[in-house]
Amino acid sequence: MSRLKKSRSMKGKLGKTGTKEMLKEQKKARKAATPSRFDAKKAKQRKEQAHKKLDRLGLLPEKEVAQPKVRPKRFTFTPKVEDAASQQVEQAKSEDLVKSDLLDSLTEQN
Template sequence: MARVKKSRSLKGKLGKTGTKEMHKEQKKARKAANPTRFDAKKEKQRKEQAKKKLERLGLLPEPEAVQQKVRPKRFTFTPKVDETAKKVDANVSEEDTVVNDLLDAFTEEN
């Protein structure tokens, strides 16, 4: 009695009874499925191995410096202006101008 290999896919089960459309649907489903952990791990290992080989041969391009993105400022600091200080400065400047005008007037008359 011959031993039959167990198939994990439906292709083996549908080999005699399945239609071409069913095979196509199965193939689409297999391609659309997320990769297994094993496949992802192997793919990562292959990429690392390829990088190492290029590095050994000196063909690996120089890595560019990665610049961090500038975060937009949501709030800008505006210093609080003291109104009393403004008034004092205005008064002092007005007094200075008045005094200067009076001195100029006296000096012109003499």
């Protein structure tokens, strides 16, 4: 009896009992499955290695310096801008009040 290599594929497990349609479904399932940790790690390593090589050769596009986004401040103090005309009106009102106070004080004494 010859020894057969154990196959991890579904084809080997099915042998001659499974149909082609079943095999196709299993292939789809294998492709749709998330990659194993080993495969993901190796893919990441290959990507990093390629990146380093491009960097060494000077073919890597220049990175743009990431500027932090300036968040608008929520509560900001904005000094009130007063017009010259409004200032004159306020001064006139204050002068009128002073005059009226003076007149009132004079009339009270009399």
